[in-house]
Amino acid sequence: MSTTVNRQFRLAARPVGLPKRNDWNLVEEPLREPGDGEFLVRIEYISLDPAMRGWMNEGKSYVPPVGIGEVMRAYAGGEVVASRHPKFAVGEHVAGTFGVQEYARSNGKGITRVDTKLAALPVYLGALGMPGMTAYFGLLDVGAAQSGDTVVVSGAAGAVGSIVGQIAKIKGCRAVGIAGGAEKCRWLVDELGFDVAIDYKGEDVKAALKRHCPQGINVYFDNVGGDILDAALTQLAMHARIVVCGAISQYNTTAPVKGPSNYLALLVCRARMQGMVVFDYAARYADAAHEVAGWIAQGKLKTREDIVDGFETFPDALLKLFSGENTGKLVLQVT
């Protein structure tokens, strides 16, 4: 180890609205050697995810909030640089919830070993990591997508949405993406093979869904909530499934969350709306990642990482998620 310092972003305040730079403190602490049964990871890439905004809030959720003064929670990947753990050797690459810092110590619990010969490390934060697993289990388990279904996904050019649409195609579904801007929409159709992409910034989403889903929507995979969820509810097919994966349009609002006015469509269409948290599928990650890796190797599934350079840019880089600037998986490169 050539350095003796570990830089960390620690939560300084609970944000109101969009997170600001001074909602975190950038601190330096002395780098400590791993204890017995531990190893030390030099973090190379940090995953930036919409869920991180929720972790900054007080109150009950699917995980405890990040405490004030604690290192900001984040999924990340890096290289083992020191080890007193029998199963992790120096030089190996690993991914886990290491936090927004340059080095992390770990006892190995919840850590995934990464084969950088199979795919680059950032891919393990995207298609082969949490976003890919979220797409896989959300679409196939919660959404119960079947061949022939019309699958609509919002946030389609994001880390999760871009995988959802591609898995839908692999499974014989019709894939309709909703994204912001002509460039993202072109990417979805021309590069990823979506059947249709709807630009919510440029067209009326309800009218476009009606036009592009003449048989109705069988699976709506929702990453955004708000008005787009309400538009999708008007176009459900009978027995439709709505996967509630996220609601990025609502994460930074200081007003009450906008509930879906059209939720009674669930009754009319005998449809269901179901929430998911990817952690519940941890026991099946390995098999799913193996399948996704196969699709990548066969060229059936394309991955894209939007890599921002510089550890200290973390607060600004995170905001790209909420302004819709990223395409594909947003990743912060540490070194």
Next chain:
Amino acid sequence: MSTTVNRQFRLAARPVGLPKRNDWNLVEEPLREPGDGEFLVRIEYISLDPAMRGWMNEGKSYVPPVGIGEVMRAYAGGEVVASRHPKFAVGEHVAGTFGVQEYARSNGKGITRVDTKLAALPVYLGALGMPGMTAYFGLLDVGAAQSGDTVVVSGAAGAVGSIVGQIAKIKGCRAVGIAGGAEKCRWLVDELGFDVAIDYKGEDVKAALKRHCPQGINVYFDNVGGDILDAALTQLAMHARIVVCGAISQYNTTAPVKGPSNYLALLVCRARMQGMVVFDYAARYADAAHEVAGWIAQGKLKTREDIVDGFETFPDALLKLFSGENTGKLVLQVT
């Protein structure tokens, strides 16, 4: 047949807000003899249901709207008084979607034969009719209630809600009802055996649910929507099921429907919210009604009909549903 006239309520206008007397015309038309393969029913009781409000609106729903000028749709029961149908004889009692009128002709399609020795005719409009079937399939199929679950039902003193809570108890669940007023709440606990009843007019529903459901809500059977649905969402147990049966608080609003602000609890709790329409279970009505009739005979399930007298009072009688004046199944007695 001693009369030659059939009185009918026909839809005159689509209501804005609460239905008014002049949204219907009370008309008399000559009574026609049944044709070949038809029979004539003298209607004795007409079921008054919250769903009728929805049938008066224009637009796509789970059944077509009642057309302007058409007889108002209603479930009803009566006696066969003339028949040219091989399977229905004069003197038999039947129930079906006969409409708000004194006489109805039928070809027998969708008609249930009624044994008035087993239960009085109004019971076939309540516990043994659509409300009972809605409660049965909503709780057990859509809600998947299991022994030990905490079941919460809104509109608990109504036709559906009062049966939901009792079936919940029969199946070994804890039954918590939400109703308006101390008298209804007393009835639910003292007469029907609910574990708890929450008076939404007298107490804070969210706080009461928190107090009375310390393990969270496993099944929330929603008849009302609005603020009470939002309160229930704050108290879900993991993997909870919300049955969307109705939203009576929203049926007469002239503002947009209030969507559930707290719907992201579905994500946090990996819960589902699913709509139902009882007609989908028609093939299983007979078996379910047989089981419910058995519970009634054993004294395990109590029925209560709130009977309003006088065909011509229909428009006012219907409003009792929306002001919360009825307890149990609201029925209009024709004769």
